[in-house]
Amino acid sequence: MFFRNLTLFRFPASLDLSHLETHLADCALKPAGPLEMSSRGFVSPFGRALRQAQDDREVLSHRVGQCIWLTIGGEERLLPSVVVNDAAGKKIAEAEQREGRKLGGRARKRIKDEIVIDLLPRAFVRPLRTDAYLDLEHGFIAVDTSSRKQAENVVSEVRRALGSFPALPLNAETSPRGVLTGWIAGEAMPDGVILGDECELKDAADRGAIVKCQRQELQGEEIGKHLESGKQATRLALMLDDHVSFVLGEDLVVRKLKFLDGAVDQLESTERESVHAELDARFALMSGELKRLFGMLEKAFKLSRAEA
């Protein structure tokens, strides 16, 4: 359940989310109908196994203090257009042979419609799931994806459920490229943050050279030469307090987030009797680490607040 990517948005910390559970229930996931391409809605963050084990009403969010865990579920029918075109092509050829003339555009379209309506109920349904974490204390939402579009879709779902959700993407009042490059060049880093072994450097010119390094000493001479030639860091691997490691991009999306032994050790020291208790403990641990990570980003990149 630990998040592996974070796309962050800010919202006013004064936002009232006391009736969240009621709003989520109105927007719960409904299975995609036989002629529906896809459906979206909220599902239990604890997953299907636990949902079936419980007889009572499905819980669509999990709250620990000021932190809320939500999950957007979805179902998407897989109907590749190449399959539709192939089946339609065969049917059109049959019809043309039978009638001894070339079919017009309207007739071809009608045949395609019939094929889609015929195939759609038999198409595979792909389940989708994206987790999100809301921190009411600091006013931010972290979506477990590195895709901006997918993150915006999750925020839109929350907005649809709540009626109004003024979430904004992070706005850095400093240059993220400049800060990341400065850290590699040896400038002071925030407390507890150390460099990892991965980075991406880009040339100043548009469509200029790109250097991607993995398992590389970042404060060595090789990287120094790239900086001297004018390249700037656009992605950088970092570690916070030996608890989490991640790759931070100039777009302030956190990728390859890993919870290290320093954090996970706390979980292994205690035995829990149920899956629910285990997930609850993991979420509590993750929320603590995300709070610290966000606090560090907020200070280092001067992130704007969403309220006056």
Place this chain on the structure above:
Amino acid sequence: MPSFLRRLIAPTRTLPVVSSETIALRLPDGSEVTVLRARHPRARRIKISVSERGVRLTLPMRASLRAADAFLHAHRDWIAMQLPRWNAANEVAPFGRDSKTIPLRGEDIPLLWETGRYARARAHDGGVAIALPASASDVSARRALKEFYLAEARADIGRWLPNYLPGFPRAPTSIRVRPLSSLWGSLSARDALSLDLALVLGKPAAFEYVLVHELCHLVHRNHARAFWREVEARGQDWRAQRDYLHDEGAGLKSSLRRLVAP
């Protein structure tokens, strides 16, 4: 037909390619200028624009060439009037290590050049300091300056936005600041807000007006009277700011291109 069927079946729409050519135009004083005549898929009417890059005649994909040429000839006086202004702009030295000031928020602020381990621009003592490694080119300086302008623009937006957001039904889904060729800002159908980076070079009040203008499109997606009432309700002296952008805007865009173009 259901929308999902249309999505599966409809052929993908491809925009026609922009085609352009240069033609010579004789002005009333007998001098000759080169005009770039370009057909653009998004152009809705024939348009002449003059900038530091020269004279451009833009026409829709299916517009008549004869009509376009007639339009160009009918506006030769206007072109002759505009050209000296842009010729003067072209005489300004390009941005480089000899530059002593840069524009920011409607003022020229001092520029300090330093030697550093990597390229960066930072606020320094009421001005800007650009640090460059000895081997770095002017392109690195321009990139660093662009990053500086972006940070300053985001700082302004971060300061203004929270004051205005509570008055709108929803927030924009994203805010992107980048150099735009002709617009000052736009709001997409998905509520993604785009703002021109050149705004940070001009008066802050004009920048704030453009931000409010685009936010008001969250309420009215047009420029009807109700829209302007929304703008006015937010305490914007919008006419003065619009006039400022009309008078000085082309110069701001041209300055930005001179400063940060790679």
